[in-house]
Amino acid sequence: MPVDELDTRILRLLLEQPRTSVREYARVLGIARGTLQARLERLERDGVITGTAPVLSPAALGHPVLAFVHIEVTQGHLDDVGG
Template sequence: MEVDQSDRRLLALIQDDCRQSYAELAKQCGLSPSTVHDRLKRLQARGIIKAQVAILDPIALGLDICAFVQITLSHPKTVAGFLDKVVKLPEVQECHHVTGDFDYLLKIRASNALALERTITDKIKTIEGVIRSHTAIALSSAKDTPAVDCGRTSQDQS
């Protein structure tokens, strides 16, 4: 079943604030509360809604450093072990397999430069297969959001 415009509107609204009641969502979408409930359950069952979570402010929690670490692995046979270890590190917020000169891009949050150094040196570089890393520290972030565009899809634009 396709995601229609009503679903997209609901997704945008709950992405902005998932604490809204079905009645509040229904009013904003022109639907009944029971229809909102059914649609959200269906979107959850399909895996489109992965979770409803609180988004925390890392700076307020003392995680002042945001770094992007590019990783090169020695051989494809080391990928599974690398991923198994890196996804378990709480400092690593994101792990992406990327194109280009490096194999993976990690987003890491740390309290300070020393904590970042320890994470990279003691936890990441010690993983079997890691042969090179390159780190860039974000000085500031003009946009940092987990939100996705619920509007038009690439199929809609053709």
């Protein structure tokens, strides 16, 4: 289902004020809480909203660098990569 103007307003508000309650979002948007809840559920079901978990800072947790590296090496060329 395509994202309409109200969905866009909801998504913008979620990004700008991520820790606000559903009740407050509904008030700010001027819509019923049930309408907002139904929209949020549809956006999640459709994969537009993929999560609500906090984003942690590895640096603040004592891990200043985090990296994932994937290397594919053609058989017989390992010395070229490590050398």
